[in-house]
Structures are given as C-alpha cells and as structure tokens.
Amino acid sequence: MAQFSSVKRDPRSFLREEYDKLVSQDLDWRIRILASSNGPWTVVSGKKALMLCSNNYLNLTNHPKVKKAALEAIEKFGAGSGSVRPIAGTMQAHVELEEALAKYKGTEASLAYSTGFAANAGLIPQLAGEGDLIISDELNHGSIIDGVRLSRAERTVFKHRDAEDLGRVLNDAEKKNYKHILIVTDGVFSMDGDIAPADEIAKLAAQHGAMTYIDDAHGDGVLGDAGRGITSHFHIEGKVDVEMGTFSKAFGVVGGYIAGSRDLVNYALNKSRTWLLSASHPASVVASCKASIEVVEHEPEHLKRLWENTRYFKAGLRKLGFDTGASETPITPVIVGQSSTARKMSDMLFDENVFALPIVFPMVARDKARIRTIMNAGHSQADLDFALQAFEKTGKALGVI
Numbered sequence: 001m002a003q004f005s006s007v008k009r010d011p012r013s014f015l016r017e018e019y020d021k022l023v024s025q026d027l028d029w030r031i032r033i034l035a036s037s038n039g040p041w042t043v044v045s046g047k048k049a050l051m052l053c054s055n056n057y058l059n060l061t062n063h064p065k066v067k068k069a070a071l072e073a074i075e076k077f078g079a080g081s082g083s084v085r086p087i088a089g090t091m092q093a094h095v096e097l098e099e100a101l102a103k104y105k106g107t108e109a110s111l112a113y114s115t116g117f118a119a120n121a122g123l124i125p126q127l128a129g130e131g132d133l134i135i136s137d138e139l140n141h142g143s144i145i146d147g148v149r150l151s152r153a154e155r156t157v158f159k160h161r162d163a164e165d166l167g168r169v170l171n172d173a174e175k176k177n178y179k180h181i182l183i184v185t186d187g188v189f190s191m192d193g194d195i196a197p198a199d200e201i202a203k204l205a206a207q208h209g210a211m212t213y214i215d216d217a218h219g220d221g222v223l224g225d226a227g228r229g230i231t232s233h234f235h236i237e238g239k240v241d242v243e244m245g246t247f248s249k250a251f252g253v254v255g256g257y258i259a260g261s262r263d264l265v266n267y268a269l270n271k272s273r274t275w276l277l278s279a280s281h282p283a284s285v286v287a288s289c290k291a292s293i294e295v296v297e298h299e300p301e302h303l304k305r306l307w308e309n310t311r312y313f314k315a316g317l318r319k320l321g322f323d324t325g326a327s328e329t330p331i332t333p334v335i336v337g338q339s340s341t342a343r344k345m346s347d348m349l350f351d352e353n354v355f356a357l358p359i360v361f362p363m364v365a366r367d368k369a370r371i372r373t374i375m376n377a378g379h380s381q382a383d384l385d386f387a388l389q390a391f392e393k394t395g396k397a398l399g400v401i
C-alpha cells in the first residue's frame with residue numbers, strides 16, 4: 001500500500017525562492033513610482049529627476065492637442081468601450097483612427113490592438129502554423145519570441161542584422177516543402193538602438209516567396225519622413241507585408257496596431273484572438289492616438305529636436321569614453337558589463353537626480369548590462385549637459401571610464 005507523507009508541501013514556496021535568487025544576483029526589477037506626468041523632468045520616488053528612460057520620444061504625452069482630444073472623447077463616448085471590438089466595442093473613433101493610421105503609413109488598411117505585445121502574440125501564430133517556417137532575428141523582442149512560441153510552425157533564427165545569414169537560412173528552407181515562410185524582425189532593436197537591414201530583408205523575402213513582418217515599435221514617429229517608420233526610412237513602402245507598431249512610445253499614448261493590405265486586416269480581425277477577445281480601448285485613448293498622428297505629421301519640430309538631442313547626447317557620452325554599442329537611434333545604451341555595476345550606476349545617477357534604469361540579464365547578455373538611455377524632444381541642451389555631468393561623475397567613481 002502506498003505511503004504518503006504527512007508533511008504538506010507548500011505549492012507557493014517557489015515564488016519567494018525564485019525572487020530571492022533574482023535579488024541575490026542583482027537581476028530583479030525595483031519599481032520607482034512617478035507622481036507627475038511622464039515628461040523630460042518628472043517627480044519620481046519623491047523627488048524631481050531628469051527622465052532618461054521613457055519611450056515618450058516626442059514628448060507627446062504632454063501635448064495640449066493630445067490631451068484635449070482625450071477629454072473631448074470622454075465627454076462624447078464615456079470612460080469605457082463596454083465590449084470587445086467584434087461585438088459591441090467598435091466605436092466610430094476606432095474606425096477614424098484606423099483610417100488615419102493607414103493613410104499616414106501609406107497602406108490599404110490598419111487594425112488597432114490593445115497593445116503591441118497583443119499584436120505580436122495574437123497575429124504571428126496565425127500567420128504561420130503547422131507545415132510552415134518562421135525565421136526570426138536572434139535578438140528579437142520578447143513579444144515576438146512569445147508569438148513565435150505560440151505557433152505550431154517550425155522556427156529558426158538568423159544572426160543579428162545579418163542579411164547574408166538570412167539568405168543562407170532561406171536557401172536551406174527551399175530544400176524543404178514548407179507551405180509558408182514568415183520572416184520576423186524588429187525594426188529598431190530596443191536594447192541596442194540599432195536598425196534592421198529592412199531593405200535587404202524585403203529583397204530576400206521577395207526572391208524566396210516569403211512573407212515579411214516588421215515590429216516597428218521604436219521606429220514609429222522616429223524614423224523616416226514625418227516619422228512614418230522603417231519602410232519610409234529605407235524607401236520600401238509596400239514591400240513589407242506586415243508593419244506592426246505601437247502608440248505607447250513616440251505617439252505618447254498606448255496601444256498596438258498592424259498596417260498592410262486590406263486582406264491582412266480582414267484576416268487578422270477574424271483570426272487573431274488577442275484582438276477578438278480583448279476589450280477595446282476607450283474612445284479617449286483612441287482619440288489621443290489619432291491626435292498624436294496629426295501632431296507628428298504637421299509639427300515636424302518635435303522630430304527635428306529629438307534627433308538634435310540624440311546626436312548631441314551620443315557625442316557627449318562617447319567623448320567621455322562610454323561604450324554606446326552599435327546604437328544609431330535615440331535609444332543609446334551605456335554598456336558597463338556586470339549587472340551589479342549597472343545597478344550601482346543607476347542608483348548613483350538617481351542620487352544626482354537623473355532617472356535612468358539598468359537593463360540586465362536575461363534582457364541582455366550577462367556581460368552586457370547597461371544603462372539604457374532614451375532621448376526626448378522636450379529635453380533642453382542644459383538638461384543633456386546636466387545628465388552628461390552625472391554620467392561622468394558616476395562613471396569615474398565606478399571605474400567605467
């Protein structure tokens with residue numbers, strides 16, 4: 001007869017054990033609380049600090065037109081949507097946003113999702129399934145990785161930003177009888193600030209009959225003519241099958257989207273469960289997103305200022321001797337090596353009233369921990385000089401420079 005232990009096992013003990021392990025290795029997230037708007041300067045953890053870790057590239061979170069659009073939409077449509085999009089949650093405001101977005105991106109149609117993560121997790125598995133192949137850049141964002149994992153397709157990776165290696169993978173794939181091949185890549189890589197060779201990827205995809213999917217979350221509002229993104233940056237409009245993006249970064253609001261052909265949108269809204277089964281955004285959010293697009297199109301000074309700040313700050317960091325990696329966008333990593341060093345540097349910067357967070361394993365390689373800085377169009381040159389002085393002081397104290 002089987003013997004059972006009288007000692008009950010705590011099914012939750014692993015929660016504390018795993019968390020304590022992260023803390024001991026300086027790999028845990030330590031949340032700071034903002035008590036003001038997310039702008040160039042913010043009140044965080046009880047004091048005013050220069051913001052260097054927000055994705056609010058163009059400072060549109062605080063733009064009067066964007067805030068006004070939200071307030072007016074609340075008065076007209078209320079605080080919530082009441083349902084999912086396919087049932088009773090599609091308001092006129094959603095349709096107007098998608099029409100404006102498609103026009104802005106130069107595509108036939110677009111579809112708004114609750115978040116960019118929801119777009120990747122919901123659509124990628126529907127574009128490639130059993131008998132198909134997904135080819136992914138080895139440093140793609142976690143939301144892409146999760147979307148790929150949800151698919152029943154075979155999957156493989158190509159070396160980071162290496163079109164020649166992608167060509168090798170595609171040549172190997174032709175020896176097998178895949179029904180569909182999907183190439184997925186970030187446009188701008190969020191940890192390093194480098195840009196995918198989207199023009200070469202699109203060319204290879206066309207040669208091999210593959211579909212292309214580019215996550216342009218960090219290219220929206222930042223790259224190309226009037227911030228239209230990576231296809232505009234490389235002049236490959238119409239040559240990328242799925243442009244995925246977000247409203248939560250340069251547009252300063254929240255939400256994800258896809259843009260492409262009408263067939264793509266019709267397929268996605270019938271197949272993608274993260275769209276079908278998620279409550280729609282309140283009209284206030286949608287109206288703010290549409291207003292942001294209009295601001296980006298008609299007020300080019302924000303994008304111009306963002307890039308002026310980016311060039312100035314990068315040059316300042318490099319002159320001080322910091323390693324900024326391969327960054328070519330407003331995302332500028334300050335690579336310091338070990339996680340403990342990155343953590344100490346972030347704390348010391350905060351003591352100097354600069355809010356810049358450490359990025360550590362597993363988001364980056366164990367020996368590539370960094371302070372990830374992101375520029376904002378609202379920063380003044382005096383702000384950037386203030387930040388550079390803080391980096392110089394802390395970098396020398398820690399022996400990084």
